Amino acid sequence: MTVIKDCAGRYFVSFVVEIQPITVEPKNQGVGVDLGLETLATLSTGEKxxxxxxxxxxxxxxxxxxxxxxxxxxxRGRGRLRVAIARTEAKQSDIRQDFNQKLATRLVGDNSVVVLEDLNVSGMVKNRCLARAISRAGWRQIRTLCEAKANMINEREVRVISRWEPTSGTCSCCGDRWGKLDLSIRSVLCLNCGAEQDRDINASVNILAAGLADLNGQTLSYVRPQPGAVACLSTRQEAI
Ligand SMILES: [Zn+2]
Structure with missing residues (x-):
């Protein structure tokens, strides 16, 4: 056993146990997860x-x-203040971790395949406006937790698709590509098939499709030039 004291003055005891993976029947075949800031996770089931x-x-x-x-x-006041800050930081990170743990448990427990996007977190954190929000959201933690939990349950898989997959720039109904969308655009209307979709739900459905294709050894070609396809109009909504 190892006893750890962290900078917030809290004690932890850690030890290793060996466990056998358990069997839980998945409810769904797979789920695609689009990670974001206002909405932490958008699932391909439509849940936010x-x-x-x-x-x-x-x-x-x-x-x-x-x-x-x-x-x-x-x-002495400075020392006390430092511990107080560390305590608040620890509390904040505990709340986030607890939330992410429960989310990962539910994702992995309910689905036989969980598909996530490989996000360039360190690159994005360099963008100072977004840095704090991105670090706080803990995208990396969600991925790590999902992968760890997938090892604890039989017949579970976590797939991470390339960040270059045009998941938000493609219609999840017909595969028509409209290209990069500005972040402020929350809802898209496909002019090829007429489907109007929420930006994040559309992306998560594409993430799931790419992950399942990857699983079956196929490459999902989004590049499907449609003869006579017109560029898609975007309906601009209030950013949530
Ligand atoms: Zn379409």
């Missing part, structure tokens, strides 16, 4: 999962850090 709101804790941390910067180095 919102992340738990930790804004109050976030404000508290930022306020504490500002105070810490002004405090006298080496003072």
């Amino acid at each position: 999962v919102k992340a738990s709101n930790t804004n109050t804790l976030d404000r508290k941390i930022r306020k504490g850090k500002r105070k810490l910067a002004r405090s006298v180095k080496g003072s």
Whole structure:
């Protein structure tokens, strides 16, 4: 057993156990997951999962850090403040982890295949406007948790598709490609087949299709030039 004390002054005991994978009947064949910021996860079933709101804790941390910067180095107050910040940060990360754990359990438990997108997280974090929100959302954690849980249940698979797959730029009904969409566009109308879809749900259906094709050793060719196909119009909605 290992006893760990973290910077927030909390103690943990860790030990290793050996387990046998369990068998749980999946409800669905597969699910595609589109990870985002306003909506943490959009599932190909049409479900939208919102992340738990930790804004109050976030404000508290930022306020504490500002105070810490002004405090006298080496003072007792500074030490206390540092532990208080660490505690709040630990609480915030616990809330997020708990949420992501439950989400991953449900995704892997209900579906025989979970398809995620390989996101360039480190590249995106360089975008300063989005950095905090992206790091906080814990996309990487969701993927790691899904993969770990898939190992604990028999006949489960987690597939990660390439980030270059045009999942948001393709109609999930007919395969028509309309190209890159601006992030503010939330709903798309396909002029080829007439389907009007939510941007994220459309992407998650494409993610699922790409993952299943990958699983069967096929390559899903989205490049399907349709003769006479017209560029798709986008209906602009209020960003949620
Ligand atoms: Zn279409």
